[in-house]
Amino acid sequence: MATITFNKFDLGIDLRKSAAVSDANRLREMKNAYVTTGLATAKRPGFVKIATLEAGTQGLSAALGKLHTFYGGAEEITHANPLFKANRLVCAEEVTDDITNETSHAAVHKAVTDVHYADVFNGCLYVSAQHGDVCRHHYLEEDGITQVTDAACPHTRTAIKSASKIFSISPDGSTVRYSKTGDPTVWTEKDDAGFLPTGLNAMGNREANALGLYRGNLVVLMRDGAQVWMVDPDPTAMSLVETVENVGSSYPQSLATVAGDLYFLSDFGFRSITTQQLVARLDDLDIGSPVDMLVRPCLKALKGTPKAVYFYGTGQYLCAIDRQMFVYSVSRTSKIAAWSRYELPFTVDAMDELDGVLYLRSGDDVYKLDEEAHTDDGKEYEVILELPYMNFKTPGVLKRVYGVDLVMQGECYFSMGFDVRNFEAVTDEVRVAGNTYGGGLIPLEVAGTEFAPRFRNVTDQPFQLDALTIYYEPLGVL
Template sequence: MAAPTWSPGTLYRPGALVQPRTSTGVVQTALQNPDFEQGNVGWDLGPGFSIFSGTSVEGRPYQGNWGLLFVQPAQDSQVREATNLAKVPVRAGQSISASAMVNLGGPSQQFSFWLQLVYLDANDEPVGQPIQGNRVTRPAADWRRISVTGVAPAGAVWAVLQTATQATNYNPTPRARLDSFTWNYAFAGAPDGLLYKAVQAEAGRSGSTEPAWPPVLGVQVVDNEVIWEAVLTNRVVWEARPVLKTGETEPAWPEVPGAFVLDGTISWRTTARNIEDDNCPNTSVVLIAAAKVFGAYRDVTRFSATANPRDWSAVEDAGFLDTGQQSPVSSETKVLAFYRGNMALWTPSTMQLWQVDPDPSQMSLLDTIEGIGSIWPKATAPVAGDVYFLSTLGVRSVSIAGGSTNLQSGDIGMPVDVLVQAELLALQEGEEPLAFYYPSAGQYWLAFPRVVLVFTQSQIGGVGAWSAYDLPWPVEAHAQREGELYLRSGDVIYQVDENALDDDGVDFDGVIQWPWLDFGPAGMTKMLHAFDLIGTGMAEVQFGFDQTNGGLFTAPYEVPADTVPGCPIPMPLSAPSMSVRIIFRGPQEWELQSVILYLDDLRGNP
């Protein structure tokens, strides 16, 4: 039930509650003219301060058409202040936060600005020193935020907000602009939520005129025979505020970290995304493992704190591995990869395996293999429990290269070593091989960047095969989503589709060619009589018959890709070695399962 309204000449017993007839007219919850759009009102401006228009030579305010201008009045270091006239009641322990936008005009202006809260007692005398917020000193010519948070000390009854400045070096023309003052002030209980309780010893009558009700909790006022004390009611007040909304046009985004720009009713702050820890290696050669980020840094490999990639200096948590000492020939780490729970690491001359752990004391070197190096971090990819990497000889796997301790043993990339080495020599400045695993197709892709080599393996441990694709555009990035592979070239994104019969509207041919085969003793002439194909589509068949001239093949002979029904296709040809080339002209769907050659060994007739 609401308390009754005060009435004159009424007998009030001790403990009676009333609410004022009229508003107290003292408490204000908002700053006066905080954006200066009302002109030169609501502020007590100290020396050097004035209200300026956005159409003047002083520049634009942060928002609206008016702002606060400061021009240093004299060559001194005095603190200059501008005070908002909103004098609000507070109680001890009450917190107030305020902020404003300031632009110091450029780095040559050598003075600073801040906000401060001044607390007063019942006699308007200061209670302690003003509580000051952060200072903005000599930034570039952009808008910065100054703010302050204060807690009312014991004895404080009132609070006022000031902006203050102090010169550090006199400049005859220093200027600063301020705008958009705001605070979160709300008096505990709110002015219209205060009730007044009769606290005199005996019942007494109120006066003929309503007293000046004190707006401060616990303060008393005499009303004829009644003494009223301000008390707090228990209630919740909900305040509606407009939802933040962007402006009609995109703002001019500042590029300096910490700068602000207004966009409709939103203030955007420029935030730097870089890690400022001096121990962060700032490298693109990184690996996430054991809840840490590992980064190559010259002859060591640094790691971040556990589950905190912004911290590279935590004692007994962040640190580095001395990987350079394990590779005396070339000590700089170039490639990092995750291999079966451990970290694989390459320098130009060495491969290392490290056990990694959230606890740095549990990290240790497992193996070092000289002569197996790599310098291409983007050409490394995890593939079905293994890791494929690019060496100067070609594509190799950690499981085979590490087990054989060299790059010469039979490995997955040896069939295309010649192609890989040629593409490495053809790389232009700024180009770098890019590799990734496409699990939906069981393929390892290696882009150079227009020539793409693809290793396809239908099942783990099965026989794989290499394919080469000559693309009309360079592969610059890749992504996979819901089992589909996407490639990016410039601003164009392509989807890899096994059902597509052309490439970006351009028909392409499928070419399968065998190396030069002896089909028996080397140097002996062999007689080819006929051949059969097993597959689908229409194929052109050619036979190479002069190994010393790699381009000397028979004329193309078009046949169905499945020739088994009926007789073999006659092809009389004799040579010591031969190469078979099958061409499927686009656009068509095709498949080749087998090529059968019918030939004799003509011994004695080389």
């Protein structure tokens, strides 16, 4: 009798190698689960609906102890739930007095159809919002008109705060404009504002698509390249630090800073900009290559806007693409860098973290990711774990498997694939509950040269897989 034990799942999903030659800790599937800091695999937390908001608002942004939403209509909207605050965005229209020929701005109420960016600047919210077919920047410093009326304000979707300024891509994408230091409503050059000539310094595509922050510097991403700019309250101190070729993004809301590095979604999968510590050189890193085969079909069928956040509560980069959420669990202490994926019961319109809790908005419904919940608002979801085909370090040798033992919390249905040439060649499922060591092995009869263990859980209880032991007998070379 021979045995083999698998107790490390630290690499998560990794499809770079074929199923027949991949390592045991590189899973073929990890659906609705993630890698824990103990290198086990656990069922993801459930999504719990906490509110259905009053109709008419868009967005969800955590700031000043509240979850903020935005609207543009003339009628005031107030949320009954004190966790939320609805903010009115009032557009401006330039009017000219027929007698004095002087110009002023009149308030115009335009419905908010989307929110691209929101952050706190000097204690007030700065917002980039979509009003139908036009985008407008707003600064909620006082009642009345909130739109930034400076003619030099770019009023584009992408914006970011750094060096006591707001930076935003110009309408044609050839420059990145920035506001006056300490005053995001002033964008004229004579008032300490100006622009970065990003298009002039581009190696390929000149049109900027996204903005991010990397170690205190501003990162400007084109579709096929990136530029790192040192930014400063003093415009004369700004300069181009470095360019990174052949890595970029077309998805501005997919950017997130993770442990000092910048993660984002490119046209071909997830990538990052990081520093090689020994040589202090900026490099692009294809952190997403293990799941490129899963991500690219999602991008081809994309219907909505990919949205990402770094969730400090779990140390995970989360990116929602329609009804799929790709999850990158990162822990330098535990040496974890693992991909998994969540299937969502709804599309994500916005998400943000407040006081260590992740909130997601879909339509007027708001959910939270609740570690105590193991269903999606009462509905059970399926967890699937699938290991690659493994030959137990004896390739080409026929083996007879006759039993397994599992160390786990909860229950699952266990089966085993036994022919890598036919993925449908799988044993019948066996229901297993709890830790089976010491209680007699779980009988499972199957023969083959390589085997792929599979686990499936559909309950309203926690589930965590810690280890698998397979008992088998070598039968000789086939």
